[in-house]
Amino acid sequence: MIFTISGLYQTSIVNLTMSPSTQKLRQFLADPDKIIVGPGVYDGLTARMALAAKFDTLYMTGAGTSMSRLGMADLGLATQSEMKENAEMIANLDPSVPVIADADTGYGASVNVGRTVARYISAGVAGFHLEDQVVNKRCGHLAGKQIVSRDEYYSRIRAAVNMRRQLGSDIVIIARTDALQSLGFDEALVRLKEAVAIGADVAFMEAIQTREQAIQVCNAFKEAGTPVMYGMVQGSKSPHFTVQEAKDIGIKIMIYAGVCLIPAYIGVSRALKKLKEDGDTESYGSEITPHELFNVCGMKELMEFDRQAAISHAS
Ligand SMILES: C[C@](O)(C(=O)O)[C@H](CC(=O)O)C(=O)O
Numbered sequence: 225m226i227f228t229i230s231g232l233y234q235t236s237i238v239n240l241t242m243s244p245s246t247q248k249l250r251q252f253l254a255d256p257d258k259i260i261v262g263p264g265v266y267d268g269l270t271a272r273m274a275l276a277a278k279f280d281t282l283y284m285t286g287a288g289t290s291m292s293r294l295g296m297a298d299l300g301l302a303t304q305s306e307m308k309e310n311a312e313m314i315a316n317l318d319p320s321v322p323v324i325a326d327a328d329t330g331y332g333a334s335v336n337v338g339r340t341v342a343r344y345i346s347a348g349v350a351g352f353h354l355e356d357q358v359v360n361k362r363c364g365h366l367a368g369k370q371i372v373s374r375d376e377y378y379s380r381i382r383a384a385v386n387m388r389r390q391l392g393s394d395i396v397i398i399a400r401t402d403a404l405q406s407l408g409f410d411e412a413l414v415r416l417k418e419a420v421a422i423g424a425d426v427a428f429m430e431a432i433q434t435r436e437q438a439i440q441v442c443n444a445f446k447e448a449g450t451p452v453m454y455g456m457v458q459g460s461k462s463p464h465f466t467v468q469e470a471k472d473i474g475i476k477i478m479i480y481a482g483v484c485l486i487p488a489y490i491g492v493s494r495a496l497k498k499l500k501e502d503g504d505t506e507s508y509g510s511e512i513t514p515h516e517l518f519n520v521c522g523m524k525e526l527m528e529f530d531r532q533a534a535i536s537h538a539s
């Protein structure tokens with residue numbers, strides 16, 4: 225293992241073997257009383273804020289990554305490298321906290337999917353989701369999604385499973401299907417079941433439309449004990465569940481793509497409007513100072529590291 229302190233070094237922390245964060249995610253999955261809650265983070269600051277709020281798992285949203293890093297809507301523009309770099313930075317801020325990262329379609333054919341998986345493993349990602357949209361994908365909650373054939377989807381999942389095995393990794397593979405919108409519930413379920421049979425660990429039906437569908441997915445995987453993930457996107461058409469409600473129906477992982485994005489958009493827009501219209505900023509000074517923000521971003525650890533280096537240098 226390479227020594228890291230709080231993200232100071234953006235090197236990978238795993239040795240292409242079993243990683244502690246993946247093991248932790250697997251422990252969470254195996255704990256019958258646990259529901260995993262992954263707030264959607266997309267940059268260093270939102271990741272640090274979620275860590276400061278003591279979340280024990282983070283979710284790297286692809287939509288958020290695309291918008292924050294590229295200024296582009298979630299239409300399949302973020303590349304494998306851009307996604308991996310963002311995931312690596314986030315996963316290394318606190319390597320003890322598992323990060324589930326969006327891996328979209330795997331970014332190409334089987335060899336590309338294999339490479340994506342290898343790169344996510346070496347980046348320190350604990351789990352990722354892989355879907356059946358065409359490579360020029362779009363946000364799962366938008367209309368007009370195009371879906372690849374069953375065979376193509378299964379070969380993506382197989383590529384991921386094979387690469388994980390080849391590298392002796394235990395990274396968690398989350399099979400996502402977007403087939404519900406155009407091919408219907410039964411087809412979406414068939415795809416998830418086969419993906420799990422191939423070796424995926426978790427089932428994720430994207431953009432569920434009704435509460436009953438969410439319950440049906442949970443029931444369909446209950447007997448086999450396959451965990452089910454649910455994407456809770458504020459403002460989308462998917463039914464809303466509190467964490468307790470989700471737990472009660474048998475959901476194992478809840479991800480919240482918009483939990484940071486939406487408040488950030490609202491708060492920053494308000495501040496910009498104030499500056500533009502009143503020629504002044506809102507006075508947040510009493511609530512949060514730059515110093516406190518730096519502390520959320522590891523300032524104390526960095527300064528301590530600096531101090532120790534200076535002492536040992538002098539002696
Ligand atoms: C879960 C998701 O893949 C994400 O990138 O966070 C998105 C969320 C969104 O665009 O709102 C998705 O559902 O496709």
